[in-house]
Amino acid sequence: MALVAPSMLSADFLHLSQDVAMVNAHADIFHLDVMDGTFVPNISFGFPVIDAIASEAAKPLDVHLMIVEPWKYIERVGKTGASMVSFHLEATRDAGRTSETLALARSCGMKAGLVINPDVPVEDLFPFLEEVDFILIMSVFAGFGGQKFIPSSLERIATLRAEIVRRGLPVQIEVDGGVSPSNAAALRSAGADILVAGSSVFKAPDPVSAIAAIRG
Ligand code: DX5
Numbered sequence: 001m002a003l004v005a006p007s008m009l010s011a012d013f014l015h016l017s018q019d020v021a022m023v024n025a026h027a028d029i030f031h032l033d034v035m036d037g038t039f040v041p042n043i044s045f046g047f048p049v050i051d052a053i054a055s056e057a058a059k060p061l062d063v064h065l066m067i068v069e070p071w072k073y074i075e076r077v078g079k080t081g082a083s084m085v086s087f088h089l090e091a092t093r094d095a096g097r098t099s100e101t102l103a104l105a106r107s108c109g110m111k112a113g114l115v116i117n118p119d120v121p122v123e124d125l126f127p128f129l130e131e132v133d134f135i136l137i138m139s140v141f142a143g144f145g146g147q148k149f150i151p152s153s154l155e156r157i158a159t160l161r162a163e164i165v166r167r168g169l170p171v172q173i174e175v176d177g178g179v180s181p182s183n184a185a186a187l188r189s190a191g192a193d194i195l196v197a198g199s200s201v202f203k204a205p206d207p208v209s210a211i212a213a214i215r216g
């Protein structure tokens with residue numbers, strides 16, 4: 001069993017409250033992708049949309065920041081009422097601000113998550129495992145929904161899981177990108193706790209059974 005976090009990037013923005021109601025009734029977490037057009041070559045949505053979803057959400061909000069200088073926006077994310085926030089290691093490490101940004105997220109009452117793209121060695125996360133509540137492993141390059149799952153992500157998840165177990169840490173593993181009913185079982189057995197799914201939920205003929213299949 002994994003928790004299922006539908007990515008609202010693939011929702012129907014003209015009928016957002018219907019999709020919010022579906023997640024409230026059938027899924028576990030709202031995954032909200034914030035893109036700035038600089039850290040990634042795409043722009044998604046920002047606080048007006050997150051606040052609107054928050055006003056109807058009965059499940060926890062998980063905000064995935066794909067932005068430069070994420071430390072500038074953590075407190076504002078906290079004001080949305082989000083339970084989880086994550087940002088990319090690639091966006092903080094050159095400035096040496098990874099630890100302080102994780103601590104800031106926790107001080108705002110949120111679970112703090114660190115994200116890496118598929119080209120960042122999973123071992124680069126190890127120095128921070130004591131400072132995070134969860135790790136988000138990208139199984140596609142961040143920036144767009146609807147991309148194809150990268151199979152080597154499975155091995156990366158297993159490596160990370162082994163290190164978390166070896167150190168006896170309570171860190172959860174979330175996976176994002178190309179997740180579907182066809183790879184969910186492999187992801188769960190590799191050690192994923194939370195599965196983000198955008199197109200495989202919202203573009204499915206039956207989103208409710210897609211969620212059930214991904215959950216396992
Ligand atoms: C991509 C986002 C994902 C995206 C997932 O950069 O972080 O959350 O919405 O979409 P699918 O599940 O369609 O790959």
Ligand code: ZN
Nearest residue numbers: 033064176196
């Ligand atoms: Zn995401």
